[in-house]
Amino acid sequence: MAKTYEEINEKIRDKQAVVVTAEEMIDIVKNDGAKKAAEKVDVVTTGTFGPMCSSGAMLSVGHTTPRIKMTSATLNDVPVYCGLAAVDLYLGATELIEHGPQNKVFPGEFAYGGAQVIEELVQGKDVVLRAKAYGTDCYPRQKLETLINLSEMNNAVLLNPRNAYQNYNVAVNAGDKRPIYTYLGVLRPRLANANYCSAGQLSPLLNDPHYRTIGVGTRIFLGGGVGYVYDQGTQHDPSVPRGPGGVPLGGSGTLAVTGPLAQMRTEFLRAVSITGYGVSLSVGIGVPIPILDEEIAAFTGVSDAEITAPVVDYSHNYSNNTGEPLARVTYEALRSGRIEVQGKQIRTAGLSSYAKARAIAGELKQWIENGSFTISRPAEPLPGVDSGVKTRLLQIRPPQQNNHNRRGSARR
Amino acid sequence: MIQKSAILNFPKDLLDRPVISNVIRNFEVEVNILQASITPEEDGRMFVIFRGGKEAVEQSLAYLKNSEIRVYLPVKNLVWDENRCVHCTACVGQCPSSAFTVDAQSRQVVFDAARCIACELCIPACSYNAVESISEHLAKTGGQ
Numbered sequence: 001m002a003k004t005y006e007e008i009n010e011k012i013r014d015k016q017a018v019v020v021t022a023e024e025m026i027d028i029v030k031n032d033g034a035k036k037a038a039e040k041v042d043v044v045t046t047g048t049f050g051p052m053c054s055s056g057a058m059l060s061v062g063h064t065t066p067r068i069k070m071t072s073a074t075l076n077d078v079p080v081y082c083g084l085a086a087v088d089l090y091l092g093a094t095e096l097i098e099h100g101p102q103n104k105v106f107p108g109e110f111a112y113g114g115a116q117v118i119e120e121l122v123q124g125k126d127v128v129l130r131a132k133a134y135g136t137d138c139y140p141r142q143k144l145e146t147l148i149n150l151s152e153m154n155n156a157v158l159l160n161p162r163n164a165y166q167n168y169n170v171a172v173n174a175g176d177k178r179p180i181y182t183y184l185g186v187l188r189p190r191l192a193n194a195n196y197c198s199a200g201q202l203s204p205l206l207n208d209p210h211y212r213t214i215g216v217g218t219r220i221f222l223g224g225g226v227g228y229v230y231d232q233g234t235q236h237d238p239s240v241p242r243g244p245g246g247v248p249l250g251g252s253g254t255l256a257v258t259g260p261l262a263q264m265r266t267e268f269l270r271a272v273s274i275t276g277y278g279v280s281l282s283v284g285i286g287v288p289i290p291i292l293d294e295e296i297a298a299f300t301g302v303s304d305a306e307i308t309a310p311v312v313d314y315s316h317n318y319s320n321n322t323g324e325p326l327a328r329v330t331y332e333a334l335r336s337g338r339i340e341v342q343g344k345q346i347r348t349a350g351l352s353s354y355a356k357a358r359a360i361a362g363e364l365k366q367w368i369e370n371g372s373f374t375i376s377r378p379a380e381p382l383p384g385v386d387s388g389v390k391t392r393l394l395q396i397r398p399p400q401q402n403n404h405n406r407r408g409s410a411r412r
Numbered sequence: 413m414i415q416k417s418a419i420l421n422f423p424k425d426l427l428d429r430p431v432i433s434n435v436i437r438n439f440e441v442e443v444n445i446l447q448a449s450i451t452p453e454e455d456g457r458m459f460v461i462f463r464g465g466k467e468a469v470e471q472s473l474a475y476l477k478n479s480e481i482r483v484y485l486p487v488k489n490l491v492w493d494e495n496r497c498v499h500c501t502a503c504v505g506q507c508p509s510s511a512f513t514v515d516a517q518s519r520q521v522v523f524d525a526a527r528c529i530a531c532e533l534c535i536p537a538c539s540y541n542a543v544e545s546i547s548e549h550l551a552k553t554g555g556q
Contacts, residue, residue: 049498051539107536185502186537193505270498272539280539282498337504337514349505351539353498354519 001039002293005377008042012374017042019368021361022207022289022300029301038297043368043375044289046207047221047360048199050352051272051280053183054162054234055093057118057261060155061129061148063087068141073131074098075117082131086139090159091117093271093281107181107276115271115281118158121150122223122264156261158223158269162233164285166205166253167240167309170196170329170348172341175315181276182314185351194311194339194346199357200304200331204287205253207300209246210385211238213289215378220257221286221364223269226373227259229287232382237391245302246385249328250310253382257285268360284356286364290375304331311341321393415463417446417489417530418473419546421482422456431479432460438475439468446489446530447547459489459530459546489530491549492523496542503534503543 011017018041020028025044029037059080069086072079077098081090095114102108120127131144150156172194173180173187180187185195200206208214218229233254240252268284291297310325317323327341334348367373383389422431427450435441441464450456462469476483490511499520503512511528512521534543544552 050500181536185539186506186533188506195502195505270540273541274539275536282539335519347505349503349537350501353500355499358519 003038003042003291005290005292005375008290008292009374011042012368013371015369015371017368019043019045019365021358021365022046022202022302023358023361025297025300026201026303029297034294034298034301037301038291038294041291041297044207044291044300045286045361045364045368046199046202046204046289047284047286047357047362047364048164048203048352049268049284049356049360050197050199050282051183051274052160052163052283053094053280055118055158055160055281055283056114057091057093057121058155058157058159059089059091059153061087061089061153064141064144066141067139068131068133068144069136069139070131070144071133073129073144075129076112076120076127077130078112078114078117080114093118094278096279103276109275110273110277110279113271113279115279118261118281119266119269119271121156122261122266122269124149124151150261157258158227158261158264158283159258160283161256162235162254163257163283164204164233164255164287165198165251166203166209167248167307168196168198168251169312169318170194170309170334170339171314171318172311172326172346173315174313174317174326177315180315181274183274183277183280184314185349186275187314189315191341191344191346194334194341194348195351196309196331196334196348197351198307198309198331199352199354200307200335201302202354202357202361204285204289205255206247206302206307208287208289208296209242209248209299209302211253211382212296212299213292213378214255214287215381217376217379218287219373219376220259220288221284221360221367222257222259222264223261223284224265224267225259225263227257229255229378230258231256232389233257235391236383236389238383238385238387239390242385243308245299245306247302247307249308250325255285255287255382268356282353284360286360288364288368288373288375304335307331309334311339413464414466414469415461416469416473416485417459417461418476419484420458420460420476421484422450422458423480424453424455426480427452427456429479431476431481432458435462435472435475439472440464441468441472444529457547461529489525489528489546490523490532490534491544491546493542493544496540497521498540498542500539502537502539506533506537508533
């Protein structure tokens with residue numbers, strides 16, 4: 001018995017919808033079977049919270065008097081991109097404060113960058129906007145220095161081209177020299193520890209492995225507020241080999257998401273300083289999955305024991321796009337605190353907070369149960385396994401010397 | 413057998429006396445030096461863990477106090493800010509003494525200060541500035 005989006009939304013509006021988290025769905029599918037589970041449950045909520053580098057904020061400040069068309073600008077000394085319109089700015093989460101020490105004293109602390117500015121904006125704090133311009137007849141101002149906060153901006157949205165990775169690598173250091181400092185944390189040599197970063201059985205795309213319900217236009221929980229999936233994420237790669245239940249064996253699908261910063265809370269949007277690597281933004285995302293039929297119910301019943309991740313050496317193999325995974329391990333093993341790789345017991349740690357993922361799935365469940373959040377039918381599905389979409393490495397093609405053609409003619 | 417961590421503040425005119433060596437020899441107490449900052453002409457500071465019989469450890473501390481060393485017994489070897497922690501568990505994979513663990517039910521990080529040996533491996537591992545060394549904390553809060 002299939003259900004439609006409209007039928008489920010009618011139930012949500014009547015506060016009659018049966019909503020469970022992806023964690024709660026595991027036992028329902030196991031005990032009642034997918035068919036019964038599909039009849040019983042209307043929506044399954046998912047959640048994930050971890051560092052998602054491809055994040056940023058699209059900001060539009062008011063016009064000044066006289067007007068300015070910014071050509072370079074900073075917010076709290078963090079450069080923002082101005083190549084848009086006069087007073088539109090993009091603040092990248094991983095952009096670093098100007099003249100910061102970076103990794104000059106290794107490993108760098110990376111105390112401040114775009115993510116920290118975003119967090120301060122969400123806290124309602126004033127930040128310093130400095131801008132320069134060359135001046136035009138219509139935009140004569142050449143310099144600007146002002147305090148500004150989120151409530152004074154005309155538009156401020158989180159705009160994240162790649163988030164919510166469907167599965168990910170487990171990182172280890174197979175080298176024998178020194179600890180390495182990666183975006184997956186501190187990895188001590190000789191396989192001393194392993195770091196993973198996925199909410200596993202609670203993760204949105206692992207509960208909808210073939211993107212049957214998550215697509216362009218899907219309404220989601222984003223950073224504590226309401227947001228939307230606006231496209232497939234960058235590096236979306238549905239071609240990655242899959243195991244039972246369509247579960248990809250490594251990083252594959254991704255989501256591009258957006259939503260207004262004004263609704264967000266630092267509980268679910270936090271700046272991170274990754275030692276030796278840089279700054280990033282931890283983003284809380286929750287996606288509702290309408291249980292339209294038995295197949296979708298079965299997918300949402302996936303458990304950590306059925307999801308495996310590749311263990312990858314980050315001392316050499318990852319950086320050089322070479323080698324094979326050292327092992328495959330389940331998220332159940334990863335969450336137990338120990339995995340076995342090449343006969344060695346290794347301690348594990350997460351970078352994605354399962355406790356937060358659970359809180360997000362729980363809050364989204366409440367929103368749907370109380371009728372304030374309805375589900376949306378995607379305007380367009382994400383490219384699937386048969387789409388031919390695949391992520392490629394960049395093949396470096398050195399440009400020819402003395403090639404004058406590419407800049408156009410500056411001469412009159 | 414008991415274990416006690418202590419921060420020792422040495423007045424600069426005491427730097428030429430082998431007080432730790434005396435503690436080890438006279439009281440047969442095991443001394444694990446976790447941090448030491450000793451510069452000529454300045455007051456010194458040392459962070460140690462004493463391990464031994466209850467009486468021996470107490471005698472050692474009394475000896476140090478009598479030697480005009482300011483002895484501070486921190487309740488914690490590390491300051492964990494639960495409000496900043498997001499429970500990602502990155503610290504748990506680094507912690508050699510199981511001071512940081514994950515609660516199996518709540519999946520939240522739990523910190524047992526008594527097990528902390530102040531190795532500080534968790535500090536660079538934490539991306540949320542939720543852990544602070546005791547020396548940093550004392551410097552900030554103006555503690556002893």
